[in-house]
Amino acid sequence: MGTSAATSGATTLVRTRRRRLNRRALAGYAFVSPALVFLLVFALFPFLFTLWVSIHDWNMLTPIGTMPFRGLDNYRYLLNEDPLFRQTFKNTVYFTVGNVGLSVILALGLALLLNSPIKLRPFWRAAFFAPYITAPVAIAIVWRNILDPDYGLANGVLAQFGVPAQPFLSGLNQAMPSMIAVAIWQGIGYYMIIFLAGLQAIPADLYDAAKLDGAGAWTLFRSITVPLLRPTMLFVIVINTLNSLQVFDLPYVLTQGGPVNQTNTLVFYMFNTAFKFLRMGRATGMAVMLFLVILVMTLIQLRLLREKE
């Protein structure tokens, strides 16, 4: 009798606990479901839809059901028959390598300078960071005017030093380097701040101990700063690579892809293919290929990050 009462007491306890757990679980679903429904509608479904469109021919005006199936024709066309796709791919890689390489070196250099005991640190930090928060479109309009070969400030200043006028954004060989320069100018402050945070996270006693052992500045940098900063470095490279591969605002405002497609980038070309020429099949094909490039690069870089840690 006594035991059965105890058992039934225990079961009610378990039952109420389970009911409470169920209520907790329901609350959990309630908290996450609005966001999940959104992600389903505006990210996951569109992602699958992009894959679907890329194996069809579609101009966005005809009903979805009537799209003619094209298999891998869009991909085949882009890879084998479209010189402009190859060109924009090359341009995008050029832009990314130039921007990432130089930004990382310059931002790290600046962060090291700002991490040393200097006066007016907030002023320097603000000066280098300010371009990052300004609208890329607005600041690109300013740069377009500064770099204009005929009436731009840049050639005006060069003339004062006796340097002949440069074509900058309208020069076949200078257009992309000019665009990279603007991108570096705009992004360097952001990466500098991240490097600064990384540098400040390195414990000062490591340096003190090494100094006691008679290590010089270069040894300190090589054997303490570089290894401990590696995660930050990889983070900066990953983020900058992802952003650079998707560059759109700069070619749109600075050059419209010119001269002769020298600064035409993948996302800019994709935008024109989709919204000027209404070739959604080809545009989504480009999107899928660039996505695969980005995915592979991210996975490689994250793997590297994990190995080093």
Next chain:
Amino acid sequence: MNARGRIAPARVGRGTLTYAVLVIGAIIMILPFFWMISSSFMTSQEILARPVVWLPAKLRLDAYRALPEAIPLGRMYLNSVIVTTLTALGILLSSSLAGYGFAKFEFPGRDMLFLLVLATMMIPFFVVMIPVFYLISKFHWINSYQGLIVPNIVTGFGIFLMRQYMLSLPDEVLDAARVDGASEFQIYWRIVIPLSTPVIGALGILAVVYQWNNFLWPLIVARDANMWTIPVGLVSLQAYASNADVINMQMAGAALAIVPVIIVFLLLQRFFVSGIALTGMKG
């Protein structure tokens, strides 16, 4: 004494070099802003003058007067403010709700659903741009605030950031509130949100900067001038680009877009920097 004497000159040398590099760098960073503001008050003759004239002879407001006739400036500002504010609020609300759900509740399928959220972080916007545009057009949201705002109010990154932060909130506090009979939503609103202000601030700043500067999506969705945001409207000035007469107008437009942001940034600099350090290192 001797050692100090030997180190001092080297340090002075390195110090001067440091400052020289910083000064040159800062000039390169600030000069475009200076020229933007200065030339927005100039005549086109002054802008084209050689040798370069650095300051206008007289503060002319011609460009600022001509600008509202070329583009709907007030409307662009209003649109940008509405779109940025509502999008940022949407991101904060959706991210904090979902982040809290993933951080502090156990339910079947939770880890798989969170993986799904992480997966959406790997999908850049350009990949889904065409289908999202198609959806928006089916909703008849082209050229509307809904079209500009709704697709952007949930981000995988925001949910991830909130969840990481909220994992560290003490369970005892939440349980104590439950014992006191608070509902789950009250706990979220009265306890979790106030305890999460640092991460809400960081995500809020990022969301505001991102939306204020966002260009590609508004360029596609805002078809008519009355729905233009600031970047889209500024780009329409480019139509005059070959004409040297409108440089001062382009510079005035850029200045009106940039200067308010710079002022806000200078006032809130500390929060920007700590926000970026926080989100950067967690990402």
